[in-house]
Amino acid sequence: MSGAGTPIAVADVRRLSKAARRTSAVRAALLAGVFSLFVLAFLESRGTGSELGALLPKGTTPIVALDTSASISGPTNRRVLRTLQTLASGGGTAGLVVFSDTAYELQPPGTPARELRPLMRFFRPVGFASGTPEFSVSPWSADFKAGTRISAGLDQARLSLERAGARHGSVILVSDLDDPEAASVLAVSVGALRRDHIALRIVPLFPFPKDLALWRGLVGGGAIAASPTLPRTAAEAAKQEAHPFRSRLPVTLLVLSGLLVLVLAVHERVCGRLVIAGSGGR
Secondary structure, three states: OOOOOOOOOOOHHHHHHHHHHHHHHHHHHHHHHHHHHHHHHHHHHHOOOOOHHHHOOOOOOEEEEEEEEOOOOOOOHHHHHHHHHHHOOOEEEOEEEEEEEEEEEEOOOOOOOHHHHHHHHHHHHEHHHOEEEEOOOOOOOOOOOOOHHHHHHHHHHHHHHHHHHEEEEEEEEEEEEOOOHHHHHHHHHHHHHOOOOOEEEEEEEEOOOOHHHHHHHHHHHHHOOOOOOOOOOOOOOOHHOOOOOOOOHHHHHHHHHHHHHHHHHHHHHHHHOOOOOOOOOO
16 A cells, blocks of 8 residues: 555455445434534524523513502613513514503514514603602503502413413513512412413512512522612612623523534544555554
């Protein structure tokens, strides 16, 4: 045998041909696997690490359940505004339910999220009095702020998703979580969402620690989409609300990436080029 490119005499060509076909089949299967994993990883990566990706469960039809009770006012409006802005700028869809002690559907699931924009004016300050922001009178300021029943909002959101025929729904609960209802009542509403495979995200409007602890017990800390801590200074508030929604660990993307690396390693190990040492002094 001499340098590269020199033909190698083989006695059993038929057996070698079978091995070559088998290797080609394995290589084709591995390359197909690599391509499939690459496509899945690409699709999963869209939105990962973004504000919208942290707020909205991927691949779901969302509906916002917005708490308009009397306990919602002042600084919390900025977070409500950021939530609506994030959804409206995402180019998807979003339904909307508003609730206090009762709940009402303002727009059904599947509505373009840009339709949330007209509501934003009620959460933007129109002026300041002694340093305190003042807001426009909202449609629910008088008759729709009698108290809080979060279960009413969750139940209405679930029924709206069911009525719209959403197969993979999600509810984004925007609330200060201050609710006199018994934990057992809330657990029933949360359980109904789980039963119907509806994901739940919570945008906390700076709740009391006891209320936050209750909801963490009901749904787990992973459902909390933003910091629950009220900023102490204006600078801290501006920084927090510039990027309020916390990115979630992209577990699925990490698994797909790991599988992609594994398949590439197997391809290299099984289908790597055969190296034959030359005879000339080697």
